[in-house]
Amino acid sequence: MIGYAVYRGLQFGGYSGRAIVVLQTMNAICGAVGIGLAYLTYKRTAQTTAALAGTLLFACSFSNWLFSTDVAYITMAGMFASASAALTLYSRSPVAAAAAGLLTALSILTWQASIFLIPALVLLSIQMKHAKYAAIYTAAAVIVAGLTYIIVAAARHDITSVASFAGWFTTYAEGGTLPMWGRWEAQRFHIALGSALKSILPIPLAVPLSQISLNVQLGRIAVDLALVGFGLLGMLAAMKTSARSLRFLGAYLLFLPFIVWWDPFDPKWFFVPNLFFAGFFACALTPWFRNRYASLFILGTLFFMAATNFVTTIGPRHRDVGPDRRMAQCVAENMRPNDLLLAAEWGWPDYLEYLHGRRSLSLISHPSSVQEGLDEVSRASGRAYIPNPAAHSDDHLAWLQSQSGVTREDLNRLVDAPAFSCYGRTIFFVRN
Amino acid sequence: MVQKTWFQVILVTLAGLALYLPFLASQYDTNGVVEPLPSSPDNFFTRITCSTG
Numbered sequence: 001m002i003g004y005a006v007y008r009g010l011q012f013g014g015y016s017g018r019a020i021v022v023l024q025t026m027n028a029i030c031g032a033v034g035i036g037l038a039y040l041t042y043k044r045t046a047q048t049t050a051a052l053a054g055t056l057l058f059a060c061s062f063s064n065w066l067f068s069t070d071v072a073y074i075t076m077a078g079m080f081a082s083a084s085a086a087l088t089l090y091s092r093s094p095v096a097a098a099a100a101g102l103l104t105a106l107s108i109l110t111w112q113a114s115i116f117l118i119p120a121l122v123l124l125s126i127q128m129k130h131a132k133y134a135a136i137y138t139a140a141a142v143i144v145a146g147l148t149y150i151i152v153a154a155a156r157h158d159i160t161s162v163a164s165f166a167g168w169f170t171t172y173a174e175g176g177t178l179p180m181w182g183r184w185e186a187q188r189f190h191i192a193l194g195s196a197l198k199s200i201l202p203i204p205l206a207v208p209l210s211q212i213s214l215n216v217q218l219g220r221i222a223v224d225l226a227l228v229g230f231g232l233l234g235m236l237a238a239m240k241t242s243a244r245s246l247r248f249l250g251a252y253l254l255f256l257p258f259i260v261w262w263d264p265f266d267p268k269w270f271f272v273p274n275l276f277f278a279g280f281f282a283c284a285l286t287p288w289f290r291n292r293y294a295s296l297f298i299l300g301t302l303f304f305m306a307a308t309n310f311v312t313t314i315g316p317r318h319r320d321v322g323p324d325r326r327m328a329q330c331v332a333e334n335m336r337p338n339d340l341l342l343a344a345e346w347g348w349p350d351y352l353e354y355l356h357g358r359r360s361l362s363l364i365s366h367p368s369s370v371q372e373g374l375d376e377v378s379r380a381s382g383r384a385y386i387p388n389p390a391a392h393s394d395d396h397l398a399w400l401q402s403q404s405g406v407t408r409e410d411l412n413r414l415v416d417a418p419a420f421s422c423y424g425r426t427i428f429f430v431r432n
Numbered sequence: 433m434v435q436k437t438w439f440q441v442i443l444v445t446l447a448g449l450a451l452y453l454p455f456l457a458s459q460y461d462t463n464g465v466v467e468p469l470p471s472s473p474d475n476f477f478t479r480i481t482c483s484t485g
Contacts, residue, residue: 020460021456024456024457025453025456027452028449028452028453028456029449029453031448031452032445032446032447032448032449032451032452032453033445033448034448035444035445035447035448036441036442036444036445036448037441039440039441039444040437040441043437043440048440052444055444059447059448059451060451065451065452066457068448068451068452069452069455069456069457070456070457070459070460071460314455315455317455317457317458317459318454318455318456318457318458319458320458320459321458321459322458322459324459325458325459325460351460355460
């Protein structure tokens with residue numbers, strides 16, 4: 001909503017570029033303001049250099065840097081979270097506590113899981129002996145966020161009873177949701193821990209020691225070294241941990257059960273919790289900054305981790321449009337405006353409409369709309385296409401079937417003659 | 433003291449802008465999942481693709 005208002009405002013002022021550039025710029029500003037306020041939060045509980053170290057960890061963590069240079073609502077939620085954390089820790093009046101509650105409510109309305117900011121910040125308030133303001137903060141956050149949800153439930157979902165509201169509020173099932181979201185399974189805990197680590201460094205790029213050779217990209221070895229460095233920082237933090245730092249760690253852990261249940265696969269959801277994770281490091285590493293060599297090691301490691309994220313991910317994503325955009329452009333050049341692409345994957349098909357004005361229909365989220373889509377294409381004298389199903393891995397096809405019920409046989413039944421080829425992938429006509 | 437802290441906050445915010453604004457992504461990949469290319473000494477960097485999950 002905010003992005004739409006800004007975009008329309010800029011258009012009114014003569015801007016004619018794409019919305020995505022406006023949204024990315026907004027995220028860069030939100031990300032920068034967020035880390036400024038994160039520094040203010042850490043400064044309240046840690047020595048200046050340690051606060052800077054925590055801020056560096058937070059600002060240059062994989063998820064934070066990635067989503068502060070791209071489009072995702074999580075960055076704005078993170079900015080509101082940082083603002084409410086700073087204001088909560090500096091609260092010296094009921095008005096400030098209420099304002100902190102309002103900022104938490106804004107974070108919740110941007111990203112629902114920010115509801116765990118409330119117990120997290122109450123935990124930190126107790127640390128600061130600001131318990132008397134914690135109640136005001138909590139009440140403000142609950143009332144503003146709660147009232148907004150009640151209004152939305154009544155206006156948009158026709159929910160009028162307490163029971164139906166409770167059912168709507170506590171269920172993650174909006175009709176079209178995928179089975180992988182909103183469920184409990186033991187292995188999801190391990191997946192979430194992996195995603196937590198991926199939110200700090202690009203772990204999928206790490207190379208096992210046994211596979212290191214002269215042919216391995218240096219960027220991948222940098223990820224290995226950064227991981228070792230991060231592990232050593234964790235050990236240093238554990239050696240000097242205190243009740244104050246453990247409260248930050250507790251605040252971080254409060255988010256974990258929800259992420260495990262909701263979506264443990266995406267490092268993005270650790271954006272807001274990492275505010276507290278970095279706070280843990282800022283507090284726990286404070287005693288080490290009395291030693292010059294330890295200080296050099298900590299700051300050197302953090303800069304190395306930041307450089308690793310930059311050379312492996314942030315730099316390439318900025319300079320190169322990437323394989324997905326190239327693939328989308330090639331496919332779009334072979335399609336006409338009335339044509340339709342059936343996509344059994346996420347990624348490049350999603351660029352077709354926004355960047356090239358060519359339609360695609362996702363077999364993942366809309367498998368039941370295929371016939372309707374094909375009929376519409378036929379009426380418009382268009383053609384329908386589908387990428388070669390044989391190009392999908394067995395793992396992907398198993399995942400596709402588990403999420404949407406679409407099988408390899410279903411895809412093969414849609415395939416007709418080859419239409420064209422892009423970057424080694426054959427695109428087929430869809431059988432009429 | 434308060435003024436000094438706010439000055440530091442502004443400096444950190446400006447540093448954040450310098451980290452983010454010049455490096456806006458061209459890939460428009462909101463999932464941001466990374467995967468390595470096959471090993472090659474010519475590719476220091478690695479490509480980025482969307483996740484399937």
